Amino acid sequence: xxxxxxxxxxxxxxxxxxxxxxxxxxxxxxxxxxxxxxxxxxxxxxxxxxxxxxxxxxxxxxxxxxxxxxxxxxxxxxxxxxxxxxxxxxxxxxxx
Numbered sequence: 001x002x003x004x005x006x007x008x009x010x011x012x013x014x015x016x017x018x019x020x021x022x023x024x025x026x027x028x029x030x031x032x033x034x035x036x037x038x039x040x041x042x043x044x045x046x047x048x049x050x051x052x053x054x055x056x057x058x059x060x061x062x063x064x065x066x067x068x069x070x071x072x073x074x075x076x077x078x079x080x081x082x083x084x085x086x087x088x089x090x091x092x093x094x095x096x
Contacts, residue, residue: 011036019065019073020044022051024080026059039066042096050092056080062089 020037022044033052035044042050047064060078067073072093076086 020047022062024056024060026057031056040068041066054088
């Protein structure tokens with residue numbers, strides 16, 4: 001039930017704002033990273049690989065929006081927010 005609600009809210013967020021919504025679900029057995037949406041910049045599957053390489057240790061969402069002119073807006077929420085993870089995501093996305 002919660003997974004279905006997460007999928008619905010992710011697709012709603014993408015339809016409302018555009019871009020890519022990345023959901024990170026950390027558990028004792030590892031990290032699951034899922035992405036919905038697309039941007040004119042980085043592909044969603046590449047973004048998933050880059051986020052997985054950052055080895056997040058908490059659950060949360062990352063919204064990646066590209067304005068088509070080279071400017072990125074990145075919002076990190078949930079347990080991922082803080083401790084420098086926000087800046088690491090920004091650095092990886094902008095340099096990709």
